[in-house]
Amino acid sequence: MSDDGSLIAVDWGTTRFRAWLVGGDGAVLDRVDTAAGILGGAGGDFGGTFDRLVGGWLQKQAHLPVVASGMIGSRQGWREAPYVECPAGARDLAGKLVSVISPAGHEVRLVPGVMRTDGDGVPDVMRGEETQIVGCLAEGDAPRRLFVLPGTHSKWAVVEAGRITRFATFMTGELFALLRGHGILGRLMEGDAHDPLTFRRGVDYGSKADGGLLKRLFSVRTLALFDQLPAAGVAAYLSGLLIGREIAEAIAWVGSPHVATARPTIVGSSTLAPRYAEALAQLGIESRTGPEEVVVAGIRRILAAGGLAR
Amino acid sequence: MSDDGSLIAVDWGTTRFRAWLVGGDGAVLDRVDTAAGILGGAGGDFGGTFDRLVGGWLQKQAHLPVVASGMIGSRQGWREAPYVECPAGARDLAGKLVSVISPAGHEVRLVPGVMRTDGDGVPDVMRGEETQIVGCLAEGDAPRRLFVLPGTHSKWAVVEAGRITRFATFMTGELFALLRGHGILGRLMEGDAHDPLTFRRGVDYGSKADGGLLKRLFSVRTLALFDQLPAAGVAAYLSGLLIGREIAEAIAWVGSPHVATARPTIVGSSTLAPRYAEALAQLGIESRTGPEEVVVAGIRRILAAGGLAR
Numbered sequence: 001m002s003d004d005g006s007l008i009a010v011d012w013g014t015t016r017f018r019a020w021l022v023g024g025d026g027a028v029l030d031r032v033d034t035a036a037g038i039l040g041g042a043g044g045d046f047g048g049t050f051d052r053l054v055g056g057w058l059q060k061q062a063h064l065p066v067v068a069s070g071m072i073g074s075r076q077g078w079r080e081a082p083y084v085e086c087p088a089g090a091r092d093l094a095g096k097l098v099s100v101i102s103p104a105g106h107e108v109r110l111v112p113g114v115m116r117t118d119g120d121g122v123p124d125v126m127r128g129e130e131t132q133i134v135g136c137l138a139e140g141d142a143p144r145r146l147f148v149l150p151g152t153h154s155k156w157a158v159v160e161a162g163r164i165t166r167f168a169t170f171m172t173g174e175l176f177a178l179l180r181g182h183g184i185l186g187r188l189m190e191g192d193a194h195d196p197l198t199f200r201r202g203v204d205y206g207s208k209a210d211g212g213l214l215k216r217l218f219s220v221r222t223l224a225l226f227d228q229l230p231a232a233g234v235a236a237y238l239s240g241l242l243i244g245r246e247i248a249e250a251i252a253w254v255g256s257p258h259v260a261t262a263r264p265t266i267v268g269s270s271t272l273a274p275r276y277a278e279a280l281a282q283l284g285i286e287s288r289t290g291p292e293e294v295v296v297a298g299i300r301r302i303l304a305a306g307g308l309a310r
Numbered sequence: 311m312s313d314d315g316s317l318i319a320v321d322w323g324t325t326r327f328r329a330w331l332v333g334g335d336g337a338v339l340d341r342v343d344t345a346a347g348i349l350g351g352a353g354g355d356f357g358g359t360f361d362r363l364v365g366g367w368l369q370k371q372a373h374l375p376v377v378a379s380g381m382i383g384s385r386q387g388w389r390e391a392p393y394v395e396c397p398a399g400a401r402d403l404a405g406k407l408v409s410v411i412s413p414a415g416h417e418v419r420l421v422p423g424v425m426r427t428d429g430d431g432v433p434d435v436m437r438g439e440e441t442q443i444v445g446c447l448a449e450g451d452a453p454r455r456l457f458v459l460p461g462t463h464s465k466w467a468v469v470e471a472g473r474i475t476r477f478a479t480f481m482t483g484e485l486f487a488l489l490r491g492h493g494i495l496g497r498l499m500e501g502d503a504h505d506p507l508t509f510r511r512g513v514d515y516g517s518k519a520d521g522g523l524l525k526r527l528f529s530v531r532t533l534a535l536f537d538q539l540p541a542a543g544v545a546a547y548l549s550g551l552l553i554g555r556e557i558a559e560a561i562a563w564v565g566s567p568h569v570a571t572a573r574p575t576i577v578g579s580s581t582l583a584p585r586y587a588e589a590l591a592q593l594g595i596e597s598r599t600g601p602e603e604v605v606v607a608g609i610r611r612i613l614a615a616g617g618l619a620r
Contacts, residue, residue, distance in 0.1 A: 120515060123532045153528060169532075170524040178488040205430060212559030213523045214480040214552070218463060222433045222479075242524070249522030 005029055007065045007309070008054060009299040010108070012072035013128060014039050017049070020296050021057045028293060030057065038071050046078035047102040058106050065308055066108045067299045069131035073098065073110035083115035083125055089163035090134045090298075094306025111302060116166055124169050129155045132267050135298030136290045137162055146254065146262035148280075148287070150243075150272040152177070156250045156264075168253050172246045173272075176239055179217070185238060188224040190231035194275070198233030202240025203279045207248040216241060243279045265290050315339055317375045317619070318364060319609040320418070322382035323438060324349050327359070330606050331367045338603060340367065348381050356388035361414040368416055375618055376418045377609045379441035383408065383420035393425035393435055399473035400444045400608075404616025421612060426476055434479050439465045442577050445608030446600045447472055456564065456572035458590075458597070460553075460582040462487070466560045466574075478563050482556045483582075486549055489527070495548060498534040500541035504585070508543030512550025513589045517558040526551060553589045575600050 006024040010017070017036035021029045032053050036042045042049040058064060073081035081098035097109040113127030129149045136147065137159065149155040152174045157167035179185045180192065206216055220238050223229040229237055254262075264280065266273045267290035280287045291297060303309040316334040320327070325347035331340040342363050346352045352359040368374060383391035391408035407419040423437030439459045446457065447469065459465040462484045467477035489495045490502065516526055530548050533539040539547055564572075574590065576583045577600035590597045601607060613619040 120518070122515065122529045123536050123538075124528065125532055125535065154524075168525050169528040170522075171527045172524050174493055175485075175524070175527075178493055182492050183484055183488055205432065208430070211563065212480075212555065214464075214482050214485070214556050214559055215478050215563065217481045217485075218434065218479040219432045222435055225435065226433050228433075245522065246524050249524050253521065253525065 005057060005061055005064055007067065007300065007303060008057060009296045010050075010054070010066065010068035010072070011070050011128065011131075011295040012042075012068050012077070013037055013070040016040075017042065017053060018295070019054050020293070021054075022296055022300065026296070026300060028296065038074075038077050046072065047100070050102050050108060051104040051106070055102075055104055055106070058104075062106070065303055066106060067097070067111060067303060068108055069111035069295060069299065070128035073112060074127055077110070078108075079110060081110040081112040083113045083127075086114060086116040086167070087160070087163035087165045088114045088130060089161075090137075090301045090305035092163065093130060093134065094302045094308065097302075097306065109308075111299070114164055114167070118168075124167065126155050126157075126167060126169070129157070129167075129267075130164060131298035131302065132290070132294045133157055133159060133164060133298070134301050135294035135296070136265055136267060137301065144262065146264040147290075148250075148264050148266045148268075148276055150266065150268040150276050154246055156254065158254065168250065170246045170249060172242045176242050179220075179238060180235060185217075185220045185234070188221065188231060189234040189238075192235035192239075193232065195230075195233040195236035196278070198229060198237040199240035199275070199278070200282060202237040202242075203244035203247075203282050204240075206241035206244030207279075207283055209248065213242075213245050216245065239275065240279065243275060244283070247276075247279055247283060247285075263288055267294055315367060315371055315374050317377065317610065317613060318367060319606045320360075320364070320376065320378035320382070321380050321438065321441075321605040322352075322378045322387070323347055323380040326350075327352065327363060328605070329364050330603070331364075332606055332610065336606070336610060338606065348384075348387050356382065357410070357412040360412045360418060361416070365412075365414055365416070368414075372416070375613055376416060377407070377421060377613060378418055379421035379605060379609065380438035383422060384437055387420070388418075389420060391420040391422040393423045393437075394440075396424060396426040396477070397470070397473035397475045398424045398440060399471075400447075400611045400615035402473065403440060403444065404612045404618065407612075407616065419618075421609070424474055424477070428478075434477060436465050436467075436477060436479070439467070439477075439577075440474060441608035441612065442600070442604045443467055443469060443474060443608070444611050445604035445606070446575055446577060447611065454572065456574040457600075458560075458574050458576045458578075458586055460576065460578040460586050464556055466564065468564065478560065480556045480559060482552045486552050489530075489548060490545060495527075495530045495544070498531065498541060499544040499548075502545035502549075503542065505540075505543040505546035506588070508539060508547040509550035509585070509588070510592060512547040512552075513554035513557075513592050514550075516551035516554030517589075517593055519558065523552075523555050526555065549585065550589065553585060554593075557586075557589055557593060557595075573598055577604055 005021040015037035019032040096112040154170040315331045327346035329342045464480040
């Protein structure tokens with residue numbers, strides 16, 4: 001049958017549950033997208049939630065491989081799929097999948113996260129992003145690629161010969177949300193529409209080499225105080241300042257000459273990814289955007305690398 | 311009469327109203343300390359609040375000079391006392407006092423804040439700290455002194471020949487409160503007791519030259535995740551990390567060789583000032599602590615410089 005599935009891919013994070021029924025050629029045959037995240041609608045009953053949301057797809061084809069990535073494999077999830085150390089590629093992840101069985105008897109394989117310890121002995125982790133990165137890789141890739149995954153906890157990752165060799169997390173999105181929602185800076189803001197001019201100004205000031213974030217953040221307040229920033233543009237300015245600062249920190253972390261030549265790939269939401277592309281371009285760095293349905297592509301590659309594809 | 315006052319000093323900030331009846335020799339004869347801050351109990355009726363809280367002192371001596379510093383002189387206060395540009399010393403402040411009259415007919419002089427515009431064209435401001443700094447100055451001072459005023463918005467200020475020549479604000483305290491109270495890092499914390507060991511570790515990691523705050527902040531989460539940080543020490547670690555980062559930023563801002571030789575003076579609360587002294591000492595910088603009742607001393611100096619002392 002032409003619309004038989006060949007696998008089910010699941011992206012199960014903190015706030016969302018998304019699943020795709022994928023055909024043999026990689027085409028998406030059906031999809032589910034709900035608020036049943038591990039801290040949301042799933043309510044701790046991960047097996048029951050799984051059977052309820054995608055059990056229908058498995059009635060006809062009970063033995064389809066099912067792979068889930070994201071926080072569902074964390075300590076707070078269905079079962080912990082322990083972190084794999086860098087370097088980590090599709091084959092490394094495939095070798096460390098952790099299986100759980102749903103109440104209806106379906107096997108679900110959980111993708112492990114990836115960890116790395118930096119020179120200071122401080123660990124860094126990702127969970128979910130490894131699958132997205134793997135989903136962006138292709139035969140004939142450059143030997144070294146750079147990825148940017150904006151979000152609450154932005155990740156920058158270096159991939160060499162198909163494996164994530166190192167990465168770093170930046171708390172940009174979380175800081176923006178805190179300052180926007182709870183701090184004195186938030187009270188200066190009217191709306192959070194994108195405002196290219198004030199965003200640009202924020203990127204410029206935030207990315208300057210000679211000053212840290214703790215000092216530069218106060219400019220949000222003083223520029224507003226002296227009417228040098230319209231209230232409708234304060235949120236965009238803060239967003240630009242934080243993203244500019246993240247890029248400056250990341251450039252220092254990656255090693256400056258590499259960033260410009262690497263043409264980093266941005267994998268993010270349709271609102272956030274263009275902001276990062278704009279900010280990178282402003283700083284002279286050309287970027288590209290990752291493909292659509294990148295989790296599906298990543299899970300297909302992990303299954304193929306593990307010899308588990310049907 | 312030996313216990314006649316010579317002036318009334320008021321420190322009227324966002325959350326507190328503090329006032330002192332001061333004798334001719336500078337001794338404090340009486341004091342008031344209430345929650346009637348400009349966003350608190352004063353409820354917009356600044357004149358009425360003033361008369362109610364210190365009117366008693368003025369019954370006997372109706373013409374005592376009264377000077378108030380802090381946010382009471384801001385746009386949200388009783389009347390705006392516009393910012394004085396750096397360089398600013400006691401005489402500059404005295405020349406720009408703004409008078410208001412209370413409902414009972416008492417004149418209250420409001421101390422202006424101080425502002426400065428950095429090389430990027432971004433303004434910085436202080437209001438209240440200028441009076442504390444002036445209160446720390448003395449005849450025979452070194453020609454150049456450095457002040458650290460920790461708080462929600464920490465200030466570092468350079469004083470040359472008795473005038474504040476430049477200063478910078480760091481949003482350290484606000485960021486700590488936001489991350490502690492609202493973010494995912496706060497959920498990892500059990501209590502916020504001081505823990506010298508994890509604080510020290512935070513200072514060390516936060517102050518390192520080769521990495522920015524957005525990346526380093528994530529260490530709070532990962533160290534807790536890998537059981538390398540006890541839950542009871544997470545708050546102290548975050549505090550150390552932010553203070554360490556502030557000091558690193560401030561050293562770069564002041565110009566490195568100066569900080570160590572300046573023996574900075576810390577003016578802050580009895581909980582925060584020792585943390586900064588500890589962190590500075592850990593980074594090889596000897597500091598000293600400002601005098602008690604520094605607002606009283608500052609207001610006395612401003613009155614004397616303006617020829618307004620009785």
